[in-house]
Amino acid sequence: MKGVLLVNLGSPDSPEPKDVKKYLGEFLMDERVIDVPLWARTLLVKGIILNTRPKASAAAYKKIWWKEGSPLIVLSERLQDKIQDQVDLPVSLAMRYGSMTIKKGLQELVDKGVDEVFLIPLYPQFAMATTETILVLAEEIRKAHFPNISIQDLKSFYNNTNYINVLSNSIEKYLESKDYEHLLFSYHGVPERHIRKRDITKSHCKIDGSCCVTASPAHEFCYRHQCLEVTRLVAEKLNLKEGSFSTSFQSRLGFDPWLQPYTDRTIERLGKQGIKKMAIVTPAFVSDCLETLEEIAMEGEEIFHEMGGKDFTTVPCLNDDKEFVDLLSSWITDWAKTETVTA
Template sequence: MSKGILLVNLGSPDSPSPKDVKKYLGEFLMDERVIDVPLVARTILVKGIILNTRPKASAAAYQKIWWDEGSPLIVLSERLQEKVQQKVDYPVALAMRYGSMTIKKGLQELVDKGCTEIKTIPLYPQFAMATTETIDVKVDELVAEHFPDLKITRTPAFYNREDYINVLSKSIGETLNDLDYEHILFSYHGVPERHIRKSDITNGNCQMNGKCCFKMGSKQHEFCYRHQCEITTVNVAKKLGLKNGTYSTTFQSRLGFDPWLKPYTDRTIERMGKAGTKKMAIVTPAFVSDCLETLEEIAMEGEEIFHEMGGKEFTVIPCLNDRDDFAEVVAKMVDEWATAETKAV
């Protein structure tokens, strides 16, 4: 079999115009694994309310962070793709779950190059319904409908890979070593609490109190986003020798009124600023590529909140983006898969 690699990230509007942003938001928010309510209710919420109120504001936010080359997330993902391609012997394609760089196009690109066996690598260190799972499901649907002869190999969440933790820790340490800071926030993208329960393959072991996240060996941890975020923080803190009380885990980007994972990033920034914290650093390990949620929500809105509450220095640590050592981690995933496949044959 001829092997190929498909890297998949979230996606982006084609431009920061309200029209393109509305189109993108419509596809993204109508995904049943993003807003997991019945279709009728989701349609009323998304098409009847959100798409009539949010695109203009979201477009303004995208305009603040848009690069001359295009969407930062797309540009950075393309740079990573190029570096991974240089390190592996198989064709590497890039696709997005939402937007015009579709997964179907990515699969077709590899098929056109003769690939019959494809490893998909969602560019999310932690598993979540709204990220990894929706990619896996979409790939399965496309293969069944358009590529029935393709063999697909999935990539599990890589939050606990030693080489990933080493690279993430190194990237954070490079900033912290030259920084006088009082506290570092590990801010992960938020998800509704019900997503954690729905992903609990043990049907009820998840206590949603934070304690079970640290009981190692539980089966539900394979698909528990909260556990994987908490353990990412723990492993990095250990690697960097961070002292207790100088770091914490928070969750950003809420939507709607249902309970989401806590503590919330914006409220934590506000609380710590009010409490007298003057120098804060923040890193976003749920994202491998800088995007709207890191460049605008955190680096702009977060800093504004901190300063309004009396904070002085607010340092945002970049995502891994197209670092050479992160590209090496992805390439190693490919090599491990190819070697295992060869031994199996």
């Protein structure tokens, strides 16, 4: 029997410091998030970050927390429910970090008789700290606890024509009544070394402004290329004029070089250049979360206003948008028609 497991990033159980600390500890100790030797990661995370950051992060979570719970969890559950209404297979939901574990999600499917799982990482682009860490952990859990099931995964869909159409339609519909001068595509940042580490050619990725637009097998696992390609394809679909849009990367951590330009500095620059009305979309996320609702919609707007900007519009993520639900459901239905793979 076939079933589906949707996997998103995760969330603390509450916006209280103790729960945020527990969540951050699991998240930041992942070797694919902070990819330094264990001793250095332990010193950084447990010795410094977890003694300073949870209180501030908890305050940020409290700003965006809903009555129903964490926005990311609530929105992911809505997506799950709407997909379940459209497909004949069991659909479960799990998170890479937090209490809604991948093990629980797989167990839920196994209890329903599922022995072949279609795992859908809810990330359009591939990255070490998102798609890869989900796939690696899922396989570890399968081997240790569910050796009789098989898992197939949905590949990165950043350049899928139907996805680009859905994303473009969502942006266009939301902005059709808005007046803006510049559209900023803000993606979650990653350290530059992550890009080089996942260069399967070992030589292509130089992050020099040209490698991402030069065809290469490396692009299959290049987060930077995939982000820039989403911007290019959406801009082409929406007929955006050159100079009226740009790409940036948010949420950097630590002192190592991360992908640039940085979102906060880009917002600041646009304000200083005289842009009075800007819109911002966050295509690395399919569900609104702390990084979109607080970091962009609140902190970003504050920066823009401080620089003289007037109107700041944040485009919602796809969330449980009907076209997005229809698209994921169609992919699931197509997969369900394929021949069964023996574990």
